[in-house]
Amino acid sequence: MSLSRARAARYGVDSVIGDTKGDGMADGPVLAQLHFGREDAERDVTDGLLLRGGFLPNAAYRGALSGRKMLIIGRKGSGKSAVCMQLMADGGRTHHGGKVLVTPDEAAGEEIRRFELQGLPGDSAKALIWRYVFAVHAARHLVTHAKDAHAKRPDSVKSLGRFLKQNGEAPGSGSRLVERLAQGARALQTSLSLEAFGVKASMDLAQSPSEGARAARQLEVVEQGVARAFTDLGCDGAVHPPLLLMVDQLEQVWSAEPDSNAMVIGLLLAAKHAASLYGRSVRFLLFLRADIYDSLSFGEGDKFHGDELRIAWTEQALRDLALTRARASVGEELTEEQLWKELFPQTVAGEETASYLFRRCLPRPRDAIQFLNACQEKAWLEHERDRITEADVEQAGRQFSEWKLKDLTSEYLVAHPFLRNLFPLFQNSGYVVTRAALTRRFEAAAETLHHDFPAYADTLTLSGVIDVLYGVGFLGVRRGNDVVFAGDDALPVQPHETEFHVHPCFRAALGAGSAFDLRRFEPQLVDPRVSSGNYSPGAAGSSSLNRDDRLLMQLTRSCHSILSQVERAVALTRDVRDEITLQFNRVLDDVSRIPPGAAASAGVDVDDYLLTTAHYFTGLSTQLLAGGLDETSGVGPVAHRIEEEARRLRRQAGGSYGSSGDSAGA
Template sequence: MADQPVLARLRFGREDAERDVTEGLLLRGAFLSNAAYRGALSGHKMLIIGRKGSGKSAICMRLMSDGEGGHPGGKVLVTPDEAAGEEIRRFELQGLPGDSAKALIWRYVFAVHAARYLVDHAKGAHPGCHKADSVKALGRFLKQNGEAPGGGRLVERLAQGARGLQTSLSLEAFGIKAGVELAQSPSEGARAARQLEIVEQGVAAAFGDLGCDGVVHPPFLLMVDQLEQVWSAEPDSNSMVIGLLLAAKHAAGLYGRSVRFLLFLRADIYDSLSFGEGDKFHGDELRIAWTEQALRDLALARARASVGEELTEERLWKELFPQTVAGEEITAHLFGRCLPRPRDAIQFLNLCQEKAWLDHERERITEGDVTLAGRQFSEWKLKDLTSEYLVAHPFLRQLFPLFQNTGYVVTRAALTRRFEAAVDTLHHDFPAYANALTLQGVIDVLYGVGFLGVRRGNDVVYAGDDGLAVQPHETEFQVHPCFRAALGATTAFDLRRYEPQVAGARIATGSLGPGTPGSSSLNRDDRLLMQLARSCHSILAQVGRAVGLTQDVRDELTREINRVLDEVDRIPAGAAASVGIDVDDHLLAAAHYFTTLAAQLRATGLEESTGIGDVTRRVEEEVRRLRRAAGGSYGSSGDSHGY
């Protein structure tokens, strides 16, 4: 392997943290410490919230590791599978609302894991203390209730615990005969709560007797991850998550510094919850956010871990990768086309390497490799977005045609026209979501999932950049660069491309020659071509003054007008007639193109304040001027181009 080219050995890791750990990359210096990791490690935060692929599981795996960067104390990770999730979702207790009932089953899970830890910990870290009454009581409780270490799968233990809470747990280990002493409980829920309190008090007593207060040695770390695998947008699923939050808050207060809780939740799940005590969790929240610079640092760390040498940033981005793609600096191009999360960056970078090395055995990635990888990556991400939000927004895929094969800048007016043409079909196919499938509802969903950004001032803001939702007065949106190639939306507006006239073909074949030697007077054809050039410059000047337009829109307009101007500039003076070019037809064809352009600009729906109206009027004015010129009026033109 060492004798292979660097590019052959270059990898940026796996898309999932579990395989990254298995293959060792995550533990070989490829993990990048960030605010979420530091907050989790320090115990200052309990809720780590992020989108799919944002690195939640990577933090979890890092903390679970035994080496540097891992939690130094006891730890356990709970990852419910579908069967376990179904057991929790179905759990209910007479006399308690769903959220409270689910909180009890989670508290039971936490108490059992803490009890298991204490029984084992007392033997290894506190010689002789395993004989303490409180520790022995926990051991007996676990055995009597089938919860001893090495027991069945989580779903089996959950089912057994649920039955115990709904009927009676074996509490003789704590000196309680449940059938007698709890018989007077007013409801099933009250009886279950009382049973659980006895168990939790027994766990807390053992922590106290052992002196495990998080000072002598690190606290016991209890983490819950992968909850999205068992979540659906149903009330029981929401209650399952709310119950988890309530249980963790309760247990953290009960066990104090002895136990630390970490819950890893996907942002869309957490943000969809609504419950009375939700405001009490804000101080525990930490949302994972990635900047372009952080993704660059992560990419470099992973590249170094894979190559096995001190790979410099200079070499990575200027030798192994091309320095620019389509005139854009390489890292801006790459990371600007990813949603701001590690999984996307890893996939795109690996795909670039595969296009170069696996497909062509090149030792450097070319601009073409990046372009091809970008198209495939964009298709992946559009499909992945549908899958990511399939539960919450099953109609998402049916919204994408509203943006296909058109410009990536979309105004509210243009989107209104497209949506009105599709709304009946959407309501027919998704009747349960008819209330959400309004124009504003669709905009809110597309903004929330990161598909659309909204223009604010001179910037385009995407979800995560700004906590403010799309406001009713905001009228200009952009499809995220990640999805543009897959949609065929690769230009700002779907402006008709200017196609060169006859002159272009003749110039390309070298048919045009210089004008008559010694001729200095301008003939009519030359005057018409000069008029066309002046019109182009006038329009370009107006575009330049339209500072309210986004740079992408100005660039696209400038590019098309320059195509017209470049063709004019390539015709030598006095040569048009000699090669059979009808300049009148050429001028009128350009005027017709400008007429179409003006109509397209009016149809964009951009606000007048952007300057688009002034540009449109300037184009229309130049069309009239060109048509007058072609009609023979080229004496005193009365031009007032304003540039």
């Protein structure tokens, strides 16, 4: 049943949404209601679809619930915060224990970055302040939880209550995270009030050899008090799920500076320590952006691999997400076929629509949501259509590509501030670029890049630029018959790899619509007699016509000979093969328009036509050889065959009548 008929059957109105307002009135066409949600999880919770059936559980969500993974790692827009928001807002449906979310703002981040302790390296000092944050949040939870869930307050919980009150951390105090951090930092650098645990700092901790050692000893007292309270209440994950303590949005306070890296390393060390100390009573989840996590280098980094879960999205997963969110907006009865064949066109540029869309997105929900919403807005808001057309998708695609090129610059502005200045190397050229071609382009721009970004001179080398562009997802590398992008393969670009592809997401914005920067064949037949059919077959005499026909047949054979060579070049990138094939098919189409036996009367000088086409062939051959494609790709034989056929055509056009030209090689 079509979507329109399904709507009519359900609501009695053709192609409308039902009574969503409860007033018995239909709201309008299905496309008007179609929406794929907000692109950021924070707004999607309050003003979108995330909590209205628009969340698609994935491996990251299942890993977070299982307790087996502590680090949820993904690129910007990959859905880290969506998982976090879903866990916080699920009302206890999936996690029945307590939940705490820590999202430091710039002020809080500055407090952590500036925190130092004499006698400790930066990351160890920052681990202490994070451990303090975790201990305080756990203590606040326990004081409230003991009353609400256990109806008892053991002495250990009472001690925590007194500690929180004495240090200005009591539940309901209303202080912001930055204020608590500032207070905790001062206390760790001087002395915490530990009388609640029977410790007088001035006496019992006076023998600590350094500021760092004293702070660590104070913190151990607090942590032991928290652990004791968990034990006394029996909160070990058996009676009820553990406290879920999450940290998100760390990228808001991170910069590519040593103290920022130390802040993140300190967080990792603190979470690892606290998870071991509190056991099954507390579960930690840290949501980290991949570029931040991957930039860290510290001695204990290898101990975290088992805790990592990297978010990865396949095309099928994005399709599932699109359908889930479409149903959340227009109704559960929407089928996949209705979405992709009625609301969207079945194909775009000859490609199945969903594949067309998701191949042009970086593999993450935010991009997919933006592209899908842009298509809907083009059709409904701008053109008032009740279904999306192929033209709507293509127009939205150009706008989306421009957004993504700008967004890529913003995403990596801290780590790679020069990124925007590299894009001109790829503008208005083919999206397949070889190492040789990129070498020439980079050498022309290197002096300016080094002048504008002197601090990044070590990175701004050819190999450094390739590594950066591959790492951010802008370039893919050809491996065998596949083109691999970062995230598909952990292997970095290798020195012997020579062929790179601009990601489809960015091609429209760069004007890189074709695979290779080949000169386009322009049809030569502009004489109005050809297009109108106003010619006389016998006007030029049979002898001339016979020769013209032979020459045109030779041109046709030359094109087919070249196309056969292209087909045999199986190692040549498919996109490049398709681009070469396209140009020679354009030649064949142009030749087919010349009427048999009437070229002269149609105004076609066949000799000149062949010489012009041969000149085009020679230029194409030169472009292919100069493009830097690896010889193992088979481009050499293709280019040589094109040049051979160009010479053959020139000989034929300059020869006397009767030259057969039948010696064309296959």
